[in-house]
Amino acid sequence: MNHDLDQPVWASLQHQPHWADGGALARRFKPDINRFAAARDDGAASLAALAELVRPGDDVVYLAQSRPVAVPPGLVAVKTAAAVQMVAMRAVEGDEAGMQLLGDADAAEMLALATLTEPGPFLPRTHTMGRFVGIRIDGRLAAMAGERMRFPGFVEVSGVCTHPDFRGRGLARRMSAAVTADIQRRGAQAFLHAWATNTAAIALYESLGFVTRTAMNIAVLKRQG
Template identity: 75%
Template structure:
């Protein structure tokens, strides 16, 4: 099985400082991201995953190629399908006018992600990798960056554009720039999109990404007592 089949698990194994758990189940820290994962669907792994989810509003996201099994004590409050795509064409490195984003931009990045919902994005998600963006008249108009990573692979993620600045090709420009930079560093870029998001899939295909697999996605919470 490829590490791409369980990218969350592979990422948490590669950089354990981002999360907590053990060899049966792990999840990201609450300020980093909401993803959790197991190495398999054994009873021991599922029990360990359930133990990582607290009662109340706590929720974890699962994303993997194998079918998702909901652990006893948890329930799926959302289930959907996505596609996993990998870059198959070398892109030129063109980043004129783009700026690297960091801690000083964190509040604006969180506000933009909260508005546009590109996927789970929390206060410290931007520390998972290099993020770049475009500011127009001081406002963060669009951004894109890196999320999950494991040897030889880095995920392109957090691609979003403020509604006031859509239609200017910013998402394409930023996605291409992140992808090209990863390729320059010798990494294999990959990404995820909802299977229903035809516009995003078409954009990524135009940049040389190809669909590798369908990904099962679920949001799990503790079942009410």
């Protein structure tokens, strides 16, 4: 039986319709929120509905699911990659000392840091998807982490990134632990995604108590031609 975690984008968009464009067969996050999209299934009608959500030009959508990606007619995959989905299987201790809650006033800095470090699609209003915390050093946003997709019982840890000037200080570990611990305090299970080739990140998350649940297929789609 499929679990919401097998298609987290679809599950998230179903339970947060205020973030979504689309309908019963396919949905995507609003263009200033995120670039993820999903079809309900691989039926012809669902794939056609997904294709209709991709605008002509430079618009792209990201798919993230455990099943193989079926590319809808009229779209082309400009990138595919393997990832892993990990879930926290033990209580995580997190200390937010020295961290700041980030919000609209920090949006430009958050976008600049994410654009530089590429933790995943991050747009002007991605920070509104959940709670984000950051660490400032000498007034600069040195690192941040927060939440992205969510559905009943589960919240995704995402946006974990550190400015190159401040790497090697354990900031990513501290922030990942803090975000995970806060999710757990609210009674949800934390999950996250990492590129399958990013062995350093996977090892970090394993040290916090995350275990790999399943392989994930990632694809970036755009209109053909």
